[in-house]
Amino acid sequence: xxEKPRLKVPKEAKKGDLIEIKTLLPHVMESGQRKDRDGKMxxxxxxxxxxxxxxxxxxxxxxxxxxxxxxxxxxFHAKVDESGTxxxxxxxxxxxxxxxxxxxxxx
Amino acid sequence: MTRGGILASGIATVxxxxxxxxxxxxxxxxxxxxxxxxxxxxxxxSVRPWKRYVGWPARDESTYNTLGNVATPAAPTRPRxxxxxxTGDAKKGSELxxxxxxxxxxxxxxxxxxxxxxxxxxxxxxxxxxxxxxxREDEWLFNYIYDARVYNPETVMPPWGSHGFxxxxxxxxxxxxxxxLRSPAAFKTALDxxxxxxxxxxxxxxxxxxxxxxxxxxxxAQELWKQAGAAGKSCxxxxxxxxxxxxxxxxxxxxWEPRLEKVLGVEEFVTRHAKATTGxxxxxESDENRAMSVYLHYLANGTPIRVDTTSxxxxxxxxxxxxxxxxxxxxxxxxxxDCHGKVANHWIRGQWLAEPxxxxxxxxxxxxxxxxxxxxxxxxxxxxxNIRADELPPDAKEYGDxxxxxxxxxxxxxLSVPGIRH
Numbered sequence: 001x002x003e004k005p006r007l008k009v010p011k012e013a014k015k016g017d018l019i020e021i022k023t024l025l026p027h028v029m030e031s032g033q034r035k036d037r038d039g040k041m042x043x044x045x046x047x048x049x050x051x052x053x054x055x056x057x058x059x060x061x062x063x064x065x066x067x068x069x070x071x072x073x074x075x076f077h078a079k080v081d082e083s084g085t086x087x088x089x090x091x092x093x094x095x096x097x098x099x100x101x102x103x104x105x106x107x
Numbered sequence: 108m109t110r111g112g113i114l115a116s117g118i119a120t121v122x123x124x125x126x127x128x129x130x131x132x133x134x135x136x137x138x139x140x141x142x143x144x145x146x147x148x149x150x151x152x153s154v155r156p157w158k159r160y161v162g163w164p165a166r167d168e169s170t171y172n173t174l175g176n177v178a179t180p181a182a183p184t185r186p187r188x189x190x191x192x193x194t195g196d197a198k199k200g201s202e203l204x205x206x207x208x209x210x211x212x213x214x215x216x217x218x219x220x221x222x223x224x225x226x227x228x229x230x231x232x233x234x235x236x237x238x239x240x241x242x243r244e245d246e247w248l249f250n251y252i253y254d255a256r257v258y259n260p261e262t263v264m265p266p267w268g269s270h271g272f273x274x275x276x277x278x279x280x281x282x283x284x285x286x287x288l289r290s291p292a293a294f295k296t297a298l299d300x301x302x303x304x305x306x307x308x309x310x311x312x313x314x315x316x317x318x319x320x321x322x323x324x325x326x327x328a329q330e331l332w333k334q335a336g337a338a339g340k341s342c343x344x345x346x347x348x349x350x351x352x353x354x355x356x357x358x359x360x361x362x363w364e365p366r367l368e369k370v371l372g373v374e375e376f377v378t379r380h381a382k383a384t385t386g387x388x389x390x391x392e393s394d395e396n397r398a399m400s401v402y403l404h405y406l407a408n409g410t411p412i413r414v415d416t417t418s419x420x421x422x423x424x425x426x427x428x429x430x431x432x433x434x435x436x437x438x439x440x441x442x443x444x445d446c447h448g449k450v451a452n453h454w455i456r457g458q459w460l461a462e463p464x465x466x467x468x469x470x471x472x473x474x475x476x477x478x479x480x481x482x483x484x485x486x487x488x489x490x491x492x493n494i495r496a497d498e499l500p501p502d503a504k505e506y507g508d509x510x511x512x513x514x515x516x517x518x519x520x521x522l523s524v525p526g527i528r529h
Contacts, residue, residue: 004326006323022317070478073317
């Protein structure tokens, strides 16, 4: 079964707060540089892009390379001025897009 | 039990006993009284024939003791006579003592001056950096490497010669190197010096799923809990409130099981109980079994380990476990009590050898170096393979005795599962 993303986003924040966001997606991050037991190359399969949006506006995005280890973990900060929803997307080499959302309420 | 009391072929042997059974285990803290849990008593609880895990060294060590078999040749009774002074190649010797592919290298246990760049040597055995000043005879040095048991029957040093790690010429080279050692080791950093290297401390948040991927098993197990097996029932069918029912259970395991006449840990219990009830095939060391074991231990987190050590059967099993833990096994000829008794709390190369207490409460644990969950039986198996002994299948009765002995030594330690270790 596909593993679900792991997220840590504060439920509440004060207006203008810089909040810490942690995300992790279980994923093999197969680099494409390894050989299997029979000497055949194991094809590359990585998350090549991660995007975070808040209420539809981009907050943070990163291109990932094959050297990134399994289960890519991203920790970053975002300033929140209004209540809303963070949307996270992980884009796999095979085209699969895994998404997750977390809401934060600005007091 | 529906369908006329038979769940599926091969399950007709399930035994129902009407004796009372306190599900909370040794202490009976919850005071719940239920029927004894059904168990599949036929067959094995792990793959047969047992196959060593992918990626583990493939070696046949069947000429040496295992925990299930005694095969090691007897130790020599007297030193070998060496005619004349030994003239080996000291440079080759300095490489051999640091060669990790030859049973772990001398540096695993000894500081040896500049050998191996004085890089992370262990301190289990005497510092040999000035052995060249000790006035030892060549014959004594040769025999100490060849088979130290001729001088000290209690030694933990592997019999490098009689167990075939090194030939005579190679031992001669090492003797020649030892004779060149005349001044204390110069360590590049404090970490290289095993007397100053701080013991490892595990501070990670082992119950945080971002830190510890083994926590994902808790979610996975909760899905498995509701999944119907071949018999049409799920765990949920009988255990609707897992949180309350299993608040302490895992801390009372392992336990002597009279129907199988062996000690069962959580993992084998899950295999046999699931087979007998839901019909699920959750063999030990399958992903499902590991997930269920993590979950059932997790539910009992914080509970002090308290296993049955007083019934006659438990006492006998603990006694057997204690004897097994002192059996020298494998090509390296080591016993559990060597590394985790006699020389515990020392460094074997860069690895800390810990006492048995504290080595049970976090299993199954996440291995960050392997990206895998290991239960205690797999840990036992790796210890064996590491000292070049053939491992037993995870459900071997010997591991049951050993696990109970280990759990008894961890009495009172609070469960914190899944752990997280290198």
